[in-house]
Structure formats: structure tokens, C-alpha cells
Amino acid sequence: MTIAPARTTTTAAPPTDAPPGAPGPAIGRAVDRVDGLAKVTGTARFSAEYPLPGLTHAVLVHAPIARGRITSLDTAVAEAHPGVLLVLTHHNAPRLTPPPTRLNPMDLSTMAAGSTIPFLNTDEIHVDGQPVAAVVAETLEAAQYAASLVRVEYLEVTPTGDFDAELGSSTPVRSMPVMPPTGGKRGDARAAYQRSPVRVDLAFSTPQHNHNALEPHATTAEWDGDRLTVYEGCQNIDWTQKFLAKRFGIPAGDVHVVAKYVGGAFGGKSKVWAATLIACMAARVARRPVRLALTREGVYRTVGGRTPTRQRVAIGASSSGHLEALIHEVTSRKGRVGGQAEQVVACSLDLYDADTILAEQRIVELDLMPNTAMRAPGEAQGSFAVECAVDELAVELGLDPVELRLRNQPGERSPVHGTRYSHRRLAQTLERGRDLFGWADRPAPGTRDGKGLVGWGVAAAIHPSWEFVANVQLTVDATGGATLACAFHEMGMGTATVVGQMVADCLGVPLERVTARYGDSDLPLGPGAGGSGQTASLAASIERACRAMRKRLDALAERLGMPDGSGPGEVLTRAGEGSLTVEVGADSGPRAAWGQVRFLSKMVLDSRRWMKAATGAHYCEVRVDADTGELRVTRWTSVFDVGRVVNPKTTHSQLRGGIVMGLGLAMGEETLIDPRTARIMNPSLAEYHVPVHADVPHLEVHTLDDPDPQMPLGILGAGEVGIVGVGAAVANAVRHATGRRVTDLPLTLDRIVG
Known part of the structure; x- marks a missing residue:
């Protein structure tokens, strides 16, 4: 049997003769990027490309243990290598002011610390790959070779790195005001679940993920007396400026941060990590500009990633498919030296109008790099579990999975928070996606096409909308x-x-x-x-x-x-x-x-009055080799409500990027941790599998272009909603193709064949 592709349509741009307050001649047009020419011709300068007079290069020396203490540090041979200017260690590095450990709502740069480790200010080792020295030389090659000559001995202490073994020591997470929710409750969900005639109870796991932006983290630092200039690939200039000022004990106005072009970030460059601090320290000691560009492995060793999760989703429903109970329980992890709980259960609070809802999170601390934001932190993992469980309920009920989702959409108010939706079009995205994809022609479960098993899957997406100063x-x-x-x-x-x-x-x-x-x-x-x-x-x-x-x-x-x-x-x-x-x-x-004060007041008042969120629906087709379990995604359609679309070209590109990242989450990405040593075992693109062209079909993306009246210019945001639900859509298609519910990511062939 051959499955024919569905007919596609293109979202029309809004008219250019719209009335006042509506899109005009510019808003709504698919305008080319103003920086496109600079980027494709190579004239756009990124943080490791500024040609400063007297520039030197720094290379880090990483600890090969995850916990312990330095007992011996010999830099003599490295310092004697031609071209080496200095070797920075805890013996000669500038003493920095410790980072803030508490959030100050009046100064959000208190959230900028990637870790609380006093880098090069201590002989203690807290995490695998912690920098213990930085070699500064006239050339990159000299610094790289000299770094290999630094001799360090350690007293190793057994680390705590086995996530599953520590689940029993987890502690509850409480939601904080004006922060994304990490829990919520409506009625007695446990009792309602036990009374429900149809029940689904599944356990899910998602692994740790690490950042692999096209541009690895890089810093070029230069001091002029007590004034610091930093060319930095960051995604929060204000936080970076104020954080560095506090650490080095100088006024914020004496720190100049330049970050005109950044080659991808996805949350990994929102905080200040070890390499940035060490580059600034080295430049101060060397009294010359210093460039420190991390290797791919260096990013894994010194920058946080997405937390792993263990999740339970239990859903109770009536025989007609009305949700009577939705329970979502999550355990995630953070580092002993930083990190925080992610909003893994947040999507459970607003995707469906269950009579009763219980969302709870717990967290464990491990001797690993702190977790950090990574495109849709929490929602990306949580949506996988919730949307797979809803799909399994549809199988149990014998209902179409799209129809089940439509039957359980909330009304005007959030089921848990009780706040009014400012603008909710999730049902419309499901309906339009269903028509565009040709869902009415969905093949029977287990349909074969040659050696392949064909499956179609669907999943919903939601991501909150925010405003900042x-x-x-x-x-x-x-x-x-x-x-x-x-x-x-x-x-x-x-x-x-x-x-x-x-x-x-x-x-x-x-x-x-x-x-x-x-x-x-x-x-x-x-x-x-x-x-x-x-x-x-x-x-x-x-x-x-x-x-x-x-x-x-x-x-x-x-x-x-x-x-x-x-x-x-x-x-x-x-x-x-x-x-x-x-x-x-x-x-x-x-x-x-x-x-x-106005910003914080507005945030609090808005959270009490409105639930604002971008939403969407994903439809995908997969083919699974019946013999080997090899998985291919062959067709994809997504429809999103991101409010007003200022530029369809850039917006759709953003959404496609999120889907591609979601395909990585679904099918390949997994950071492997040795539970005995708490070390990352695959810190490279050779062993950490991100999607390549062969993994990604043509991605058909549509937007409703329906402004939210409670958001500036009606804009809800498109950066993260694209990845939410992607993992579930693929897993649900695999379930349809093979009859096997895979609850652990990534969906590798061994798990599919099982």
C-alpha cells in the first residue's frame, strides 16, 4: 500500500490596506533578514572573531573526576613552552566575589550564575570537567599543546551520579510566585482516578540533553585599567554585565558587553558559565586581550543542559472519553552546585479540562553540572509524557486521538489556576492541522508499505507567553x-x-x-x-x-x-x-x-488575571522497518497560534527550528552519564546524535495569525512552542505503526523492536 501525501495550503499574509491598529505595509510581510547578507558573506563578527591588538588565546584544563580535591599541580613544563604567557590556577587567579545564591526580584541578574563553583578560586572539584587551569599563549596552538603539559593529581571522592538510584532521596518542589509553575491541583485526582471506568497509568523517562549550538561558547575579554570589555555570545546582555561587575567588584557601567551576533543559544547562553569568568580573569592577569573559545567537549564539561526526568501520568476517563482525573508526577535533577526545578508539569495544568488534576514535582541533587534552560525547559519533556498518555487513552477508548483532545478542551478559564484565557486557539490548530494533513485518510494501525510499517501521530503543544523590561x-x-x-x-x-x-x-x-x-x-x-x-x-x-x-x-x-x-x-x-x-x-x-517595580507588578497582576500562551498541533507520519526497527519521519504538518505573525518567513523558520530540535529529542539526543563516576561519556557530535538532513522531512508549518488582545501588538511568541509535543507526536505515530508504546526517549531501534 502507498500512502499519498495530503494536499497542502499556504497561510495568506494579511492585507496591506488594513485599518489602524492592524498589520500595515510592513507587519505581516515575509521580509528577508536585514543581517542576512552580512552572515552569508562572513562580514558578521561573532564573539571569537574580533581582531584586537595583542590578542592572546586561552585553553582550559579540565578535571577528569567529578568530585574530590587537587593534591598536586605542576605547571612548570607548560609555562616553559614557547609562546606561553601564563598558566592560571587557583594559586594565582584573581579572587572573585562569590556569586549571589538568592534571587532578588529587583535585580534579576542574580539568576545569571550558571554555577556556584568558585572557578580557579578553590582546590575542590565539584563536577566532571571542572576547569582547574587555563593556559594563555600567543597562539591557539601553543595554548592547546601547553595545556596537555599541565600535570594535576587528585584525591578522588566517590560522586553521586546515578539519577535512578537517588530517586528515593528526592524532595518536593514548590512553585514560586512569578515563576513558571512546578505544581498544581484541582479537586481530589487520586480518588477520582480510582473511580474512573477507563484508566491509563504509564511511566516515562527522558534523558539528559546538552547544548550544541552552531557557535560554541566563546569569550574575548579586554581590560583597560578597571574597565572590562567582553565580546560574548550571550542571550542576556544585562545579566552578563551586572553579574561580571559584581564578581570583579567594579561598577556595572565599567563592564561593556558586546553581543551583536550570536550563533544560536537556545537557553545555553542565558547564564554566565566558567569560561566567561576565566577569560576575564586571564585577561586581567595577562594585561592583554584574551580569547577563550570552548571546544565541543568543553561545552559539555562546563555548560549545563536539560534535566533528565522520570514521569508518571495516570488518566481516568468516562467511557465517552471525558477526562475525570489527570495525574502528572515528575522527578528531575539539579546539580549540587546549582540549577533549579524546571516546569515539567506545567503543560498538564492547561492542555485539558479534566474534572480533577494533580501535578507534582520532586527533585534530586547530583554531582553533575547544574541543569539550565534548553528550548522550552520542562514543557519539552512534560508534553512527551502527557501527550503519549492521552494517545494511549484514545487507544483504550477506541476513539480518534484528535477527537479525544477536542472533547476535553478547557472553556474560558484555566482548569487549575482559574484565570481567564486571554486568547486560546488550540482547538482551531488541531482542526486545521487535521484537515491539512488529511487525517480522515489515516491508515489502519500496523499498515504495511513494503518492509515498512506506516503510522500517523498527533500531539498538542502549549507554551506560556512572557513580557520583560x-x-x-x-x-x-x-x-x-x-x-x-x-x-x-x-x-x-x-x-x-x-x-x-x-x-x-x-x-x-x-x-x-x-x-x-x-x-x-x-x-x-x-x-x-x-x-x-x-x-x-x-x-x-x-x-x-x-x-x-x-x-x-x-x-x-x-x-x-x-x-x-x-x-x-x-x-x-x-x-x-x-x-x-x-x-x-x-x-x-x-x-x-x-x-x-512596574514590571514585577504587571507580571503578578497579569498572572492573576490572564493565562497567556502560544499553542499548536503536530501531525506526523513515520515508517518503521518491520525487521530492524529503523525509524524515519516521512511527513510533517504543524499549525500554531502564536498570536500576530510579524514576519511569516522568520516566524515559520523559528517554528521549523523547534520541530527539528524536537525530532532530535525524539529520535537521537541523549547525554550518557556513567553512574559510577558521574562523567559524561559522549561529549561530542560523533556520539551525541543531533538530527541531520536525512532525519528531517519537509516541515509544513502554518500559523493562524490571530492577535492576542492582551499582548503587545498581539504577539504571543514563537521561539519555544515549536518543540513542545514533537516527541509525543513521533512516539504516537510509532505506536500506531507497530502497536508498541515506547515510553523512554530517545526512540532508538532497540526500544522500538523491544
Whole structure:
């Protein structure tokens, strides 16, 4: 039997003659990236590409144990190697102020520490791969060879690295205000589950994952007296600047962070890790600029990744498919020297309107690198378990899995929180995806096509929407140009492009006359690129700045006898003014403190009034070799509600990237930890399997382009919702093809054949 592909359609762009407040000539257009030419021609400079006079190179020496103490450290041979300037160790490194250990809501840079380890300020070893020395030399090759000459002896202590063995020592996690939820309750779910006539109770596991951004972490650091300049591939300039200032005991204004181009981050560059600190320490001691670029293995050894999980999902339902009980229990891990619980159960609180819901999380501490954000932290793992369990319930009930999901959609309010949905279109994404994919022609379970077993799967997705502080400076000039300045981040998702589109329409100027300045701490404070909130945060401030600018321009035009809405260039030329500038927010002083208070107050009030989230639905087809269990994803359709789509080209690219990362989660990615030594055993792309072209079919992506009235310009965010549910969609298709429910990721052939 041959399964024919379904007919596809393309989401239409909104009209360009829309009324005020709707998309204009720029918003809604599939505009090419403004930085595209610089990137493809190689003129875009990343953090390891700035040509500084007197530049030196640093290479780390990593501990081969996960816990213990240095007993002997011999650097003499390394220091004698030609070209070596110094070997930095705990004997000669600058003493740094310890990192903050508590969150200060008025200063979110207190969250910037990747770890509490006092790097090169201690002889204690806390994690596998902890840097114990840094060799600084005139050339990279000299530093690499000299690093191999450093001799270190250790007193090893048996580490705690076996996640499963420590499950019994886990402790409960409590949700914190204004943080993503790590638990929730509605009614007595345990009792309701026992009464339900149809029940599903499954155990799931997901492994640790590690970051593999196209650009490995790299830092170029230079001191001028007590002023520090850092060229850093980061995704939170503000946090990085303030954190480094505290650690080195200097004013924040004396730290200059440059991060104009970042080659991918996905959460791994949101915090400050060992290499950044050590590069700055080495530059201070060497009194010359130092570049420290991590190897692939170095990223695994010194940067956190996604937490592993052990999950239980139990669902009780009526014979008609109404959910009577939903129980989601999770245990995850953090490092003994940092990390925190991820919102693994969050999706269970809002995907379905079960009569009773219980979501609980527990956590264990291990002698491993702290976990950290990795695209949709928590939701990516939790959605796999919940959506697989819902699919299994559909099998038990003999119901179509799409119909089961549609029957159990919440109404106007969140089932657990009771807050009103600002905008919920999950049902519409399921329905549209069903039609686009041709779900009505779904083959029977276990259908063969030659040697392959064909399966179709579906899963829903949800990810919360956030807003953060964004200070901006907007300038218009007599030539009719407009410049928006803000220290936001461009990590490949097209932010610099959509900022121009938003300014163009909000101010009423041609898109080609708008310039964005970004990626530099000397600019007004920008939001971190995390939580899928950067674009919406910028939109809020851009709207304010453009309104203020339009008001000033119209007032000036009125004095000149010109009509309201006259172009900025015309008004300024008639007025004899070269330029006009307005600012939103302040970076220091009482206005900055008041801005942070307003931000926190709005966040708390919004969380009590509204549940805001992007949603989506994935449909996939797989073929499984009946003999070997080899898995191939052969067709994919996703439909998302991400609110207003500012730029279909960049938005759809973001969503496709999330799906590809989800295919990695589903089929290959797994960090292998030796439970005896707490060491990562596959710290390279040769053994840690990310998707390649052969693993990824054409990804058909559609968006509803339906603005959320409670979000700036109606934007919900598209950075993370794309990965949510992908693992479940693939696993559900495998279940349909083979009849086997695989509950452990990744879906390797040994698990499929079983």
C-alpha cells in the first residue's frame, strides 16, 4: 500500500490596506533578514572573531573526576613552552566575589550564575570537567599543546551520579510566585482516578540533553585599567554585565558587553558559565586581550543542559472519553552546585479540562553540572509524557486521538489556576492541522508499505507567553530615517528584522528607512532572549516610543501649520531640526528602580488575571522497518497560534527550528552519564546524535495569525512552542505503526523492536 501525501495550503499574509491598529505595509510581510547578507558573506563578527591588538588565546584544563580535591599541580613544563604567557590556577587567579545564591526580584541578574563553583578560586572539584587551569599563549596552538603539559593529581571522592538510584532521596518542589509553575491541583485526582471506568497509568523517562549550538561558547575579554570589555555570545546582555561587575567588584557601567551576533543559544547562553569568568580573569592577569573559545567537549564539561526526568501520568476517563482525573508526577535533577526545578508539569495544568488534576514535582541533587534552560525547559519533556498518555487513552477508548483532545478542551478559564484565557486557539490548530494533513485518510494501525510499517501521530503543544523590561531610544532625522536603539539580541531568529517592521508600521515610515542598533550594553537595556518573550517585550516599548514620537511630531507640525501625520523628515526639515529623540524607560537611578517595580507588578497582576500562551498541533507520519526497527519521519504538518505573525518567513523558520530540535529529542539526543563516576561519556557530535538532513522531512508549518488582545501588538511568541509535543507526536505515530508504546526517549531501534 502507498500512502499519498495530503494536499497542502499556504497561510495568506494579511492585507496591506488594513485599518489602524492592524498589520500595515510592513507587519505581516515575509521580509528577508536585514543581517542576512552580512552572515552569508562572513562580514558578521561573532564573539571569537574580533581582531584586537595583542590578542592572546586561552585553553582550559579540565578535571577528569567529578568530585574530590587537587593534591598536586605542576605547571612548570607548560609555562616553559614557547609562546606561553601564563598558566592560571587557583594559586594565582584573581579572587572573585562569590556569586549571589538568592534571587532578588529587583535585580534579576542574580539568576545569571550558571554555577556556584568558585572557578580557579578553590582546590575542590565539584563536577566532571571542572576547569582547574587555563593556559594563555600567543597562539591557539601553543595554548592547546601547553595545556596537555599541565600535570594535576587528585584525591578522588566517590560522586553521586546515578539519577535512578537517588530517586528515593528526592524532595518536593514548590512553585514560586512569578515563576513558571512546578505544581498544581484541582479537586481530589487520586480518588477520582480510582473511580474512573477507563484508566491509563504509564511511566516515562527522558534523558539528559546538552547544548550544541552552531557557535560554541566563546569569550574575548579586554581590560583597560578597571574597565572590562567582553565580546560574548550571550542571550542576556544585562545579566552578563551586572553579574561580571559584581564578581570583579567594579561598577556595572565599567563592564561593556558586546553581543551583536550570536550563533544560536537556545537557553545555553542565558547564564554566565566558567569560561566567561576565566577569560576575564586571564585577561586581567595577562594585561592583554584574551580569547577563550570552548571546544565541543568543553561545552559539555562546563555548560549545563536539560534535566533528565522520570514521569508518571495516570488518566481516568468516562467511557465517552471525558477526562475525570489527570495525574502528572515528575522527578528531575539539579546539580549540587546549582540549577533549579524546571516546569515539567506545567503543560498538564492547561492542555485539558479534566474534572480533577494533580501535578507534582520532586527533585534530586547530583554531582553533575547544574541543569539550565534548553528550548522550552520542562514543557519539552512534560508534553512527551502527557501527550503519549492521552494517545494511549484514545487507544483504550477506541476513539480518534484528535477527537479525544477536542472533547476535553478547557472553556474560558484555566482548569487549575482559574484565570481567564486571554486568547486560546488550540482547538482551531488541531482542526486545521487535521484537515491539512488529511487525517480522515489515516491508515489502519500496523499498515504495511513494503518492509515498512506506516503510522500517523498527533500531539498538542502549549507554551506560556512572557513580557520583560525593554528600554528603547527612538530617533528620527530630517532625511526621514528612524533608528531604534536597544540592547536586544539577534541569535538567528530575525529580531533585528521584525523590530524594523514594528517601528515602520507604528511610526508610519517606510521599512527601508528604519535601522535597528542592538547587541551592545552601551545601548538602552534590552530584554533577555528567553521565554519566547523578547519580541513581545520590544513591541510594547516600541509602541510607547512611537506614540510619544508621533505626539511630538504632530505638535511640531501643528505649530508649523502642517497636517497631523506628516512624515518625520518633512516636519524636521520645515522646523530646521536635524533629529528628534524619545526614550522609553531608564537604565539607572530612581526611574530604573520604578521601572522594575512596574514590571514585577504587571507580571503578578497579569498572572492573576490572564493565562497567556502560544499553542499548536503536530501531525506526523513515520515508517518503521518491520525487521530492524529503523525509524524515519516521512511527513510533517504543524499549525500554531502564536498570536500576530510579524514576519511569516522568520516566524515559520523559528517554528521549523523547534520541530527539528524536537525530532532530535525524539529520535537521537541523549547525554550518557556513567553512574559510577558521574562523567559524561559522549561529549561530542560523533556520539551525541543531533538530527541531520536525512532525519528531517519537509516541515509544513502554518500559523493562524490571530492577535492576542492582551499582548503587545498581539504577539504571543514563537521561539519555544515549536518543540513542545514533537516527541509525543513521533512516539504516537510509532505506536500506531507497530502497536508498541515506547515510553523512554530517545526512540532508538532497540526500544522500538523491544
